[in-house]
Amino acid sequence: MNLWFTESQTKNLGLQARIKETLFMGKSDFQDVAVVDTHQFGRMLVLDGVFQTTIADEFIYHEMIAHVPLFTHPNPKKVLVIGGGDGGTIREVVRHDAVEKAEMVEIDGMVVEVCKKFLPEISQALINHDPKLELKIGDGIGHMKDAENKYDVIIVDCSDPIGPGKGLFTPEFYQNVYKALKEDGLFVQQTESPFYHQELITYLHKEIGQLFPITKTYLANIPTYPSGLHCFTMGSKKYDPTAANIGNIQPLKTRYYNKDIHKSSFVLPNFVQELLK
Structure with missing residues (x-):
């Protein structure tokens, strides 16, 4: 499997992480919420497409x-x-x-x-x-x-x-x-x-x-x-x-x-x- 998640850090730059598995994906009253398991950073919380926190750092x-x-x-x-x-x-x-x-x-x-x-x-x-x-x-x-x-x-x-x-x-x-x-x-x-x-x-x-x-x-x-x-x-x-x-x-x-x-x-x-x- 070769799935990648990209955060657009600016309009001209993105940070990519290769994904092992999508653990959760949903939409709250306020934002899109996802948790993905990545090869580099481990499990990661993503809100509205933006990396929030990872197990690694x-x-x-x-x-x-x-x-x-x-x-x-x-x-x-x-x-x-x-x-x-x-x-x-x-x-x-x-x-x-x-x-x-x-x-x-x-x-x-x-x-x-x-x-x-x-x-x-x-x-x-x-x-x-x-x-x-x-x-x-x-x-x-x-x-x-x-x-x-x-x-x-x-x-x-x-x-x-x-x-x-x-x-x-x-x-x-x-x-x-x-x-x-x-x-x-x-x-x-x-x-x-x-x-x-x-x-x-x-x-x-x-x-x-x-x-x-x-x-x-x-x-x-x-x-x-x-x-x-x-x-x-x-x-x-x-x-x-x-x-x-x-x-x-x-x-x-x-x-x-x-x-x-x-x-x-x-x-x-x-x-x-x-x-x-």
Whole structure:
């Protein structure tokens, strides 16, 4: 069998993966949902034709979107994850001793159930009903409108700024995030590829920087994401992630994140620095 799945990473570039088997294909109220088993990356979640996560490299994204903010904040008791239906981010969040409650708001219940069935390594916190976790199937944007001075850390684990994820990249949404955070709270959002999505990154850094006194972008290398170079943007009311006291952080068994990666991920190439000026 010689079947290939192609993600159009830009209008001029695609990434192909040869498929062993299609495990699931369906359409939710929000998007096309598929899980395929690939030769190179193993099982892969695909939403609206876009690679979301794979068994082979998911740990990089999920560790970096979770541990960088949670080790920046000195006492992240209450955490909110918006999106993240595959369960990987919340899996990492509940591992932190300081976290007492972790809420997760995911708009697409089909994604959650499909990932629990076909990507159990990633969804283990959802499968095991971790006692710290409260899962809500609903609209993260609406959830933010109703929250005020509630969370220490908010993690926006969203898909691309199209379809159901589009509203998570707006000034109104960031204003609601700011309102929902406690006086020393911080948030992180995945903000695409600094190689292919430069206008978006410049725009987001400006919008977030108008609200948060500390706004930082950091990088990770994720093979299945466009260009392999991915970035995250943090908005913080008080704590600077580059000055975080990570010398005595809780030891966690990780595959990508460590103390040195925490620091070095904020060291940006010149072309990325130029985007943020």
